[in-house]
Amino acid sequence: MNIAEVSKKFNLSQDTLRYYERIGLIPSVNRNKSGIRDYTEEDCKWIEFIKCMRSAGLPIEVLIEYVSLFGQGDETIEARKELLIEQREQLIKRVEDMKKTLERLNYKIARYEQAVVEKEKTLKRPEN
Amino acid sequence: MNIAEVSKKFNLSQDTLRYYERIGLIPSVNRNKSGIRDYTEEDCKWIEFIKCMRSAGLPIEVLIEYVSLFGQGDETIEARKELLIEQREQLIKRVEDMKKTLERLNYKIARYEQAVVEKEKTLKRPEN
DNA sequence: GTTTGACTTAGAGTTAACTCCAGGTGTTAT
DNA sequence: ATAACACCTGGAGTTAACTCTAAGTCAAAC
Structure with missing residues (x-):
């Protein structure tokens, strides 16, 4: 999936999707040989989760921490x-x-x- | 009541109280002869109401409109x-x-x- | 083969809602 | 009567969360 499709699917602007990735609010997305984002199902799940949590008012900072902990593996389960x-x-x-x-x-x-x-x-x- | 007391009472900074008044989020407060705010019970009720609505996420802009309508009298009851x-x-x-x-x-x-x-x-x- | 259009990045700009600051005034305590 | 203090105003600064811009790359259409 490219950014246009994901943007449409979740009703988040392309700018917002890139911004979320840049600040670590979603794990970084793979690029194809020409540097263009190619979103996996996993990526989409993250986006959907983050969008849901954001809409309930969880602060970006906290969610960045969560994503970061997630990226550090099983030792962070308790912390998460x-x-x-x-x-x-x-x-x-x-x-x-x-x-x-x-x-x-x-x-x-x-x-x-x-x-x-x-x-x-x-x-x-x-x-x- | 002076601003320090009101600030304490509602746990809103003096700056915020002045800011709310300046933008019309609360009706303007009377001053004594030396220009210092003297909050009435009415003023306090407004502040409490606004604080409550703000904490539930009603936007300032909308509440300003509400206060403004209120100030225009009974013709605006329906609109309010x-x-x-x-x-x-x-x-x-x-x-x-x-x-x-x-x-x-x-x-x-x-x-x-x-x-x-x-x-x-x-x-x-x-x-x- | 060049133009079009969707993508890229880095960084600047915007908006809402405060929050702070500088410079000034009036009352109170010494 | 002067120092300390709480207040005043107008305006600048801050923070969170986007949103936009400029300059560039690449694939596809004409």
Whole structure:
């Protein structure tokens, strides 16, 4: 797969794909004889994983660390696990915070709905 | 309340409080005769609301719009409601995405836990 | 065989959201 | 009355995460 195909597949710009590789957010991708990236299935899995984690707000820096640990082999399994557990905790917290904010938004919107009804009443009264 | 107290109360830097006011993210705060901000309870409620919404990821730009609409009075009630509904929808989507990522993290961590066990087994075997 | 188009790299530019700084003013303590 | 301190403003600097640009290479089409 070339970069155009991968870009389309994951809806990430070619620039972003090159940027991710450059900073080590995905392991480096093989090139063909003329220097053009040739993405494997493995590469695609990484990209998909990283995209998913990024969309949930895990910082690039942390994910770079993860990829780097991965590249160092089995001795880093424990460290990778710890890293993921730490990120999971933070994610849980964020989700909980967002749920609370959501409740608050619901409440606020409900009050606005009430306000709109009130306003319509007063607007209509003169016509009656 | 002066800026130092408000800063402490909401755990926002004085710079951030001034910045929020400057860009219209909170309505402008009254000054005393010597030009120093004197925050009212109302001001504090705004700050708390904005902090909450920001922490859930609502963009500053949108919140500025909300504050601006609020400042224009009752004619903007409908528009404010629509804005909040739109943001709620996006928030719901983000929360759902994050939950999916959380599931994925759980799965990945579970596999790492398995891997750690396997590794311990092979490490221990020579000793037995 | 040269033009077109997709790719390459290195590095500069952008955006959102702060964060810091310089220079100035007003109140408080000595 | 002067030093210390908290505040003020306008504007510059920072950070994360892209995004764009310039200059170059290579394969394919005309």
